[in-house]
Amino acid sequence: MEDYSSGDDDDYVYSDRDSLDGLENEEWVPPKGSSTKVITRESLLAAQKEDLRRVMELLSLGEHHARTLLIHSRWDVEKLLAVLVEKGKPSLFSEAGVTVNEGADSSLPSSSSVMCDICMEEVSGDKATRMACGHCFCKDCWTEHFIVKINEGQSKRIRCMAHKCYAICDEAVVRNLVSKRHPDLAEKFDRFLLESYIEDNKMVKWCPSTPHCGNAIRVEEDEFCEVECTCGLQFCFSCLSETHSPCSCLMWELWIKKCRDESETVNWITVHTKPCPKCHKPVEKNGGCNLVSCICGQAFCWLCGGATGREHTWSSIAGHSCGRYVENGEQKTERAKRDLYRYMHYHNRYKAHTDSFKLESKLRETILEKVSISEERESRLRDFSWVTNGLYRLFRSRRVLSYSYPFAFYMFGEELFKDEMTMDERELKQLLFEDQQQQLEGNVEKLSKFLEEPFDQYPDDKVMDIRMQVINLSVITDNLCKKMYECIENDLLGCLQLGTHNIAPYKSKGIERASELSACWSNKSNTTDKYQPLECGTSGGTSENERPSGSGSSDDSGCFSRKRAKKDGFGPSFFDLNLPAEGIDRN
Amino acid sequence: MQASRARLFKEYKEVQREKTADPDIQLVCDDSNIFKWTALIKGPSETPFEGGVFQLAFAVPEQYPLQPPQVRFLTKIFHPNVHFKTGEICLDILKNAWSPAWTLQSVCRAIIALMAHPEPDSPLNCDSGNLLRSGDTRGYQSMARMYTRLAAMPKKVRSVELLQVWHGTTIQPSNMLS
Numbered sequence: 001m002e003d004y005s006s007g008d009d010d011d012y013v014y015s016d017r018d019s020l021d022g023l024e025n026e027e028w029v030p031p032k033g034s035s036t037k038v039i040t041r042e043s044l045l046a047a048q049k050e051d052l053r054r055v056m057e058l059l060s061l062g063e064h065h066a067r068t069l070l071i072h073s074r075w076d077v078e079k080l081l082a083v084l085v086e087k088g089k090p091s092l093f094s095e096a097g098v099t100v101n102e103g104a105d106s107s108l109p110s111s112s113s114v115m116c117d118i119c120m121e122e123v124s125g126d127k128a129t130r131m132a133c134g135h136c137f138c139k140d141c142w143t144e145h146f147i148v149k150i151n152e153g154q155s156k157r158i159r160c161m162a163h164k165c166y167a168i169c170d171e172a173v174v175r176n177l178v179s180k181r182h183p184d185l186a187e188k189f190d191r192f193l194l195e196s197y198i199e200d201n202k203m204v205k206w207c208p209s210t211p212h213c214g215n216a217i218r219v220e221e222d223e224f225c226e227v228e229c230t231c232g233l234q235f236c237f238s239c240l241s242e243t244h245s246p247c248s249c250l251m252w253e254l255w256i257k258k259c260r261d262e263s264e265t266v267n268w269i270t271v272h273t274k275p276c277p278k279c280h281k282p283v284e285k286n287g288g289c290n291l292v293s294c295i296c297g298q299a300f301c302w303l304c305g306g307a308t309g310r311e312h313t314w315s316s317i318a319g320h321s322c323g324r325y326v327e328n329g330e331q332k333t334e335r336a337k338r339d340l341y342r343y344m345h346y347h348n349r350y351k352a353h354t355d356s357f358k359l360e361s362k363l364r365e366t367i368l369e370k371v372s373i374s375e376e377r378e379s380r381l382r383d384f385s386w387v388t389n390g391l392y393r394l395f396r397s398r399r400v401l402s403y404s405y406p407f408a409f410y411m412f413g414e415e416l417f418k419d420e421m422t423m424d425e426r427e428l429k430q431l432l433f434e435d436q437q438q439q440l441e442g443n444v445e446k447l448s449k450f451l452e453e454p455f456d457q458y459p460d461d462k463v464m465d466i467r468m469q470v471i472n473l474s475v476i477t478d479n480l481c482k483k484m485y486e487c488i489e490n491d492l493l494g495c496l497q498l499g500t501h502n503i504a505p506y507k508s509k510g511i512e513r514a515s516e517l518s519a520c521w522s523n524k525s526n527t528t529d530k531y532q533p534l535e536c537g538t539s540g541g542t543s544e545n546e547r548p549s550g551s552g553s554s555d556d557s558g559c560f561s562r563k564r565a566k567k568d569g570f571g572p573s574f575f576d577l578n579l580p581a582e583g584i585d586r587n
Numbered sequence: 588m589q590a591s592r593a594r595l596f597k598e599y600k601e602v603q604r605e606k607t608a609d610p611d612i613q614l615v616c617d618d619s620n621i622f623k624w625t626a627l628i629k630g631p632s633e634t635p636f637e638g639g640v641f642q643l644a645f646a647v648p649e650q651y652p653l654q655p656p657q658v659r660f661l662t663k664i665f666h667p668n669v670h671f672k673t674g675e676i677c678l679d680i681l682k683n684a685w686s687p688a689w690t691l692q693s694v695c696r697a698i699i700a701l702m703a704h705p706e707p708d709s710p711l712n713c714d715s716g717n718l719l720r721s722g723d724t725r726g727y728q729s730m731a732r733m734y735t736r737l738a739a740m741p742k743k744v745r746s747v748e749l750l751q752v753w754h755g756t757t758i759q760p761s762n763m764l765s
Contacts, residue, residue: 289709
């Protein structure tokens with residue numbers, strides 16, 4: 001909180017503008033280029049200050065109240081404001097458990113004595129604490145309550161002890177009381193509160209690296225994307241598994257489940273647990289009725305695993321009935337054999353491409369060697385970036401190709417979209433897709449072949465010939481990938497009636513790397529300007545003019561060049577991931 | 588640990604003092620273990636449990652009263668929110684709606700209230716819940732009454748009343764079999 005006071009002037013300007021413009025206009029255009037950010041332990045506080053401050057200023061609240069509200073609305077400021085407009089302040093506050101007591105003195109005169117309803121002891125006023133909601137209990141009982149709740153992992157919503165009081169306890173009181181007995185637990189409490197920004201926020205997720213790098217990734221706007229953390233791990237932001245586009249997350253989940261050996265643990269988990277429909281953690285039912293609530297707060301029906309309404313009570317599962325028996329007419333046993341062969345077909349091809357991908361990763365080193373040999377030769381050829389670019393294109397397309405098989409398995413299988421398409425429709429679409437897939441496959445193999453040529457031993461004209469081929473094939477495969485994605489997005493997934501299959505869009509230049517969020521928080525009005533010098537500083541003096549593609553690239557120009565300048569700053573990546581295929585052409 | 592002991596001791600004294608305050612509830616602490624309690628509660632009037640005396644077993648956790656006690660019926664009872672075999676109770680205040688301000692006594696009161704107002708939409712005993720959900724109040728009441736008489740009434744009363752049940756209009760032996 002103290003940090004804010006230093007930037008008083010800026011704060012004022014900002015709040016002024018914001019409150020004048022109202023709700024529609026407060027959106028600011030994020031700086032173009034990489035909008036994904038890495039949040040480290042150090043920048044975690046800075047990352048949430050923007051949101052906290054907006055809420056604090058709009059509602060003139062203290063930081064802890066703003067945090068309670070934001071935790072309640074899962075750090076979605078827009079949603080919070082929408083609820084505020086729709087339901088009004090009192091209703092929002094009572095739902096979130098915020099009680100603002102204006103000027104009421106929470107301290108009690110030490111002379112008076114208070115009856116604590118928890119330990120049933122009469123205690124003197126200085127040994128008791130009154131919470132903002134008005135309930136007063138002795139400090140020992142409060143402390144015990146906080147300790148139990150923190151240990152239960154409920155730090156983010158410690159409620160008052162009184163019956164039917166849903167007020168969230170003031171975090172300062174919790175911190176103060178707990179730290180007297182367990183300083184380490186108070187620290188844990190603080191960390192939980194801080195990490196709520198990651199845990200409860202659908203736009204921020206922990207990097208799934210093991211061992212954990214300690215970072216979290218924040219995306220803007222689209223949660224269906226693939227990102228790369230500064231630790232180097234690439235993952236699907238939506239489901240946190242490895243990148244799998246053009247498979248949708250559900251397809252990928254089903255696919256790896258299918259591929260994996262069913263161990264005993266997996267068996268136990270499938271028998272005894274159900275995945276929470278929100279956070280997907282396996283939940284074990286430890287008693288009670290069939291309305292189960294996950295530790296993340298989501299309630300769901302144990303019988304069907306579906307999420308139940310938010311307005312449910314323990315007595316009724318709102319808007320929910322799952323007792324209907326859904327008839328499965330077809331004989332599963334008869335289909336089993338056919339299904340197995342079908343699976344094997346797709347799996348073999350998927351596996352083949354994944355294996356080639358692994359082998360080709362080794363190729364990287366040999367190619368580097370070849371390049372350095374070639375560079376030392378007396379030759380008129382100086383620039384060998386086409387090799388590395390071609391190699392990169394190969395990796396990229398190989399990935400797309402290998403994941404296109406599990407995609408096809410589910411797209412044209414009966415498991416997911418049985419009722420979506422007629423048989424004829426499916427056949428037609430499958431032909432269309434497979435045609436594109438084959439074209440891509442053919443060109444990827446050709447590209448692979450040319451890259452493996454021992455060009456360091458060839459005469460110049462032959463090298464030039466290979467160079468032409470590699471560059472051409474790179475452009476072709478890139479375009480084919482794009483076309484395949486278009487086909488998937490528009491013709492296949494786009495026209496689904498029921499499904500919600502989102503895929504991470506094709507990024508010709510590779511998976512986007514998240515940039516580090518500055519730990520020192522800067523005012524939002526000049527964020528855009530601040531990025532520039534920062535990036536130039538780290539880019540090691542590479543000016544854009546040196547880039548072969550710099551000029552007339554038909555690509556999304558402005559944002560593109562900035563993105564590249566930043567990415568260059570990230571040290572030892574040996575090929576230029578960002579060189580557009582169009583640029584290679586003119587090389 | 589110490590806090591829970593002290594609090595239970597307070598509750599014990601309170602129970603001793605107000606023994607006659609609530610004639611429907613009789614709370615008894617285990618002689619050797621203050622964390623084990625049993626209670627006898629009377630079935631509320633104008634319900635199929637009327638006239639029955641039901642035994643509850645309390646297992647109090649060390650974190651009490653910050654965590655709720657575990658309560659189950661020792662007496663068999665036909666009720667949507669009580670597990671027919673284990674006696675487990677599905678009641679919000681024994682789970683996430685627990686407040687440390689509750690006492691064992693007030694838990695008993697809540698359970699009596701639950702007996703009078705079953706919540707068939709979150710059933711632990713599906714047969715019982717389905718009877719109520721399908722609107723067969725009569726069927727539910729007669730089943731519940733039968734089990735009350737079978738399990739929650741002294742033997743002598745039970746045999747007399749059972750005869751009334753068998754020969755009365757509520758359940759005909761032929762209905763029972765079909």
